Amino acid sequence: MLELKKYRGHIRNWEALCEELSIDKNLSREQREKEILLKGFSTWGKKLPDHLYGMFAFAIWDQETQKLTCIRDQFGTKPFYYYQTADNQLLYGTLISDIMEQDGFVRELNESMLQIYLTLTYVAGEDTFFKGVKKLMPGCILEWQQGELSIERYWTPEFHPDRSKSLEDYADEIHTTLEQMMREVKTPDETAESFLSGGVDSSYVLAMSDAKRADSCGYDEERFDESRIARKTADLLGVEHSVAKITPEQFFEVVPYVMYHMEQPLGDASAIVFTLGCQATAAHTKLCYSGEGADEFFGGYNMYRNAERYGDNLKTFYVGNTNIMKEEEKQRILKHYDPSVLPIHLVEQIYKETEGLDPLTKMSDVDIQIWLEGDIYLNVDKMSTAAGLEIRMPLTDRRIFDIASRMPSEYKVNEEQNKVAFRTAAAKVLPEEIAFRKKLGFIVPIRLWLADEQYNADVRRLLNSDICGMFFRMDEIQAIYQEYVDGNSDLWRKIWTIYTFLVWYEEYFVKR
Numbered sequence: 001m002l003e004l005k006k007y008r009g010h011i012r013n014w015e016a017l018c019e020e021l022s023i024d025k026n027l028s029r030e031q032r033e034k035e036i037l038l039k040g041f042s043t044w045g046k047k048l049p050d051h052l053y054g055m056f057a058f059a060i061w062d063q064e065t066q067k068l069t070c071i072r073d074q075f076g077t078k079p080f081y082y083y084q085t086a087d088n089q090l091l092y093g094t095l096i097s098d099i100m101e102q103d104g105f106v107r108e109l110n111e112s113m114l115q116i117y118l119t120l121t122y123v124a125g126e127d128t129f130f131k132g133v134k135k136l137m138p139g140c141i142l143e144w145q146q147g148e149l150s151i152e153r154y155w156t157p158e159f160h161p162d163r164s165k166s167l168e169d170y171a172d173e174i175h176t177t178l179e180q181m182m183r184e185v186k187t188p189d190e191t192a193e194s195f196l197s198g199g200v201d202s203s204y205v206l207a208m209s210d211a212k213r214a215d216s217c218g219y220d221e222e223r224f225d226e227s228r229i230a231r232k233t234a235d236l237l238g239v240e241h242s243v244a245k246i247t248p249e250q251f252f253e254v255v256p257y258v259m260y261h262m263e264q265p266l267g268d269a270s271a272i273v274f275t276l277g278c279q280a281t282a283a284h285t286k287l288c289y290s291g292e293g294a295d296e297f298f299g300g301y302n303m304y305r306n307a308e309r310y311g312d313n314l315k316t317f318y319v320g321n322t323n324i325m326k327e328e329e330k331q332r333i334l335k336h337y338d339p340s341v342l343p344i345h346l347v348e349q350i351y352k353e354t355e356g357l358d359p360l361t362k363m364s365d366v367d368i369q370i371w372l373e374g375d376i377y378l379n380v381d382k383m384s385t386a387a388g389l390e391i392r393m394p395l396t397d398r399r400i401f402d403i404a405s406r407m408p409s410e411y412k413v414n415e416e417q418n419k420v421a422f423r424t425a426a427a428k429v430l431p432e433e434i435a436f437r438k439k440l441g442f443i444v445p446i447r448l449w450l451a452d453e454q455y456n457a458d459v460r461r462l463l464n465s466d467i468c469g470m471f472f473r474m475d476e477i478q479a480i481y482q483e484y485v486d487g488n489s490d491l492w493r494k495i496w497t498i499y500t501f502l503v504w505y506e507e508y509f510v511k512r
Contacts (some may be wrong), residue, residue, distance in 0.1 A: 001063040002038050006070075008078050008094045009056030010392055011036055012184040017051065029187075041069070046141055049073065049154060053184070053397060057094050057136075067145040068092075074155045075293070075396055076138030076373035078381060082149075083133045090144045096133055096263040108132070109509060114471060114501065115334070115341045118325045121267030121497045122375040125346045129264055129504070138373050156353060157368055159361050162406045170411055171424035173403050178425070181394040182208045186287065192392070193281060194289040196241070198229035200419065201291030201300075203434050204426040205394055206237060209289055213240040215281045217273050220245070221445040233434055244280035246273055248449040252458060255503055261386040262378070265504035267497030269446040271379045278387035288389055292376050293396035296367045297404035298422040299360060299412030307359035307413070314362055315351040319343040320371040324493045333476040346370060360409040368401075447492040451485050459495070462502040467510065472498070 011017065011033050018025045021039040023032060040048045041060050049056075049071055057078035059070040070092060072080045082092040085104030093099050100107065108131035116124060126134045136142050139155035165173075186192050194206040196214035206214055214234045218227030227243045234241035251272055258275050259265055281288055295301055301321065310318065317323070323343075331337045347366050354362045377396075384391040404412075411421040417436065427435035449455050462468060463481055477498065484491035 002042060003061045003063065004034050004037055005059040005061050005068070006080075006092065006094055006098075007034070007037060007056070007058040009033075009058070009073070010054050010390075011052055011056065012054040012181070012397070013052070046071075046154065049139075049141075053399065055393075055396075059092055065145065067143060070136055070142040070144075071154075072136045072138055072140055074139045074398055075368070075377065075401075077377045077393065077396055079378065080136040080142075081128070081133055082136060082142060083130075084149065088147050090149065092142075096128070096130065099133060106132070107509070107512075109505070111336060111471070112338055112341045115330055115338065116343055116346070117265060117267070117501060118330050118334075118494075118497060119323055119343045120320060120370075120374070121322050121324060121493065122371075122378070123264045123266075124320065124343070124370050124374040138369070157365055157401070157405065159354070159357055159365070159405045161358075161361075161408045163408050165406075167411050167421055167424060170403060170407050170421045171428070174400070174422060174425035175428050177397075177399050177403060178204070178208055178394065181397055181400065182210075185209075185289070185392050185394045190287055191285065192287040192289055193285045194239075195277065195281070195291070195391075196230045196234060198226035198233075198437065199291070200423055200426050200430070200435055200437060201294045201395060202230075203233050203430055204294075204422075205289050205291045206233070206239065207426075207429040208394075211239060211289060213242065213285070215277065215288065216241065216243050217277045217280075218243045218245050219445055220247070221448065224443050224445045226443070229437075233430075236431070236434075242280070242284075244277050246276055248445075248452070248455040250276055251444075251446075251449065252455050255458070255500070256507055257386075258383065259500060259504040260507045262382045262504070264378070265501045266375065266379060267493070267500045268375055268379060269444045269496055271383065273444050274379055275383045275387070278384050278389050278391075282387040282389040286388065286390060288384075288391050290380060290391050290393050291395055292380060292393045293372070293400065294419065294422055296364055296372055297395070297401055298407070298419045299364065299409065300419045300422075301367075302418060304360055304363055304413050304418060305415070307363050307409075310359055310363075312359075314359055315347075316344070318363055318366060319347050321367050321375075322371070322493075324497065333472050333480070335471060335473060358409050360413055364404075364412075446496060447489045450492050450495060451489070458503075459499050462499060462506070463495075465502070467502055467505060468498075471501075 017036050023035045055077040057072045057080040061068050080094055081096050083099050089104050091099045091102045110129050110131040113129045126137055140151055140153050143150050192211050193213040193215055194209055194211040196202045196206055196216050216227040216230040218225045231241050350366050350369055354365050380391050423435045484495055
């Protein structure tokens with residue numbers, strides 16, 4: 001007797017699986033996905049995730065063997081957490097709050113995670129800020145039986161460059177595969193909108209979808225506002241376009257809400273804007289597309305163009321897309337610094353897995369395994385869930401990754417352009433000026449707002465608080481803040497990352 005104890009996700013290839021497993025296709029989505037997981041597990045056991053395309057994190061209890069099996073999808077689009085109690089019980093869930101509400105949980109801070117956070121601006125690896133609460137990592141299976149816990153990895157990103165195909169061949173393959181994704185990503189009776197920035201990823205997804213409305217965020221500060229570019233794309237594709245205009249007052253007001261629902265601190269300022277965008281979009285739809293995954297798979301970040309220059313030196317410093325604070329600075333500002341807690345330890349195994357591959361592939365793999373899971377997918381999942389909005393990401397799929405894993409790096413990045421093959425594919429349905437537009441990123445006017453006393457009262461409050469004094473040397477923090485206010489705007493990330501940790505700590509350890 002199998003019981004589905006926990007599940008969050010969306011199974012794309014449900015039609016084929018219903019046929020293979022003799023499941024009624026007319027069942028509700030909730031019921032058919034439950035049947036797919038239970039019958040699939042009964043049929044394939046731990047090989048079940050090899051048969052699933054989509055997003056998933058679930059736990060299945062086998063009454064006969066008294067064994068719990070928990071599985072997280074290959075890229076970690078949906079979170080899964082677990083915790084062993086003092087009397088050796090296993091608490092688990094797709095939210096940390098699932099665990100906190102159960103008997104045996106003891107709320108304690110894992111202060112060592114602060115050192116990782118101050119470098120990366122997000123929580124990477126299996127540990128969390130709650131002592132004893134761990135993440136089941138992407139592509140992993142957890143088994144719990146008779147008080148014994150074991151974890152094994154069922155999927156690892158692998159790269160096998162194939163130069164027998166041309167750039168155009170790969171672009172064609174991306175395009176035809178995305179066509180298939182868009183047929184699977186929703187059922188005909190569902191209506192979806194699509195997030196739209198000024199970038200190629202969201203523009204390509206919108207162009208390939210049947211969405212009749214696109215949703216963007218914008219600002220009064222024109223040089224940061226991508227919504228004007230997005231509107232041109234929406235007009236070109238003949239879809240309605242709505243813009244959530246984000247004000248600095250809204251931005252700062254929602255920070256505690258974000259850190260509470262994120263369940264872990266996140267120093268990515270775009271997460272605040274994304275939250276407001278989700279709330280605005282949820283007012284008129286419950287389903288939305290988003291374009292995450294393409295940058296990491298296909299070489300989208302501008303820093304990737306330096307990969308060859310970094311060479312083998314990468315493994316000494318590259319820990320992912322963000323690296324804002326060196327060890328010497330953390331040692332100087334933290335009251336409790338542990339020299340054994342180093343971010344580089346999180347990626348050592350990844351560099352072993354990519355030994356012999358080119359530098360761009362190594363950088364991409366670090367970001368696929370560390371940054372995507374720890375920042376991007378966490379943000380998408382937590383903030384959309386809090387807003388009551390379901391987000392599906394057509395570009396995050398093993399079949400899309402399979403193309404990227406075979407593509408030589410010179411088809412991803414060259415001296416002039418990033419994401420070359422992907423942009424070439426997008427140009428099949430978008431004008432070249434959109435498909436090959438320079439990457440901007442999801443930019444936020446935070447470096448301006450954070451220094452403005454009209455808006456930053458809570459930042460100043462917490463940087464001068466007893467909470468801050470528990471973890472940081474106050475004179476050092478004030479020196480960084482003063483230098484920032486005096487004009488060194490590059491310091492905004494450090495201020496913001498410290499502030500978001502303090503907000504999160506106040507939400508979970510002071511206000512509770």
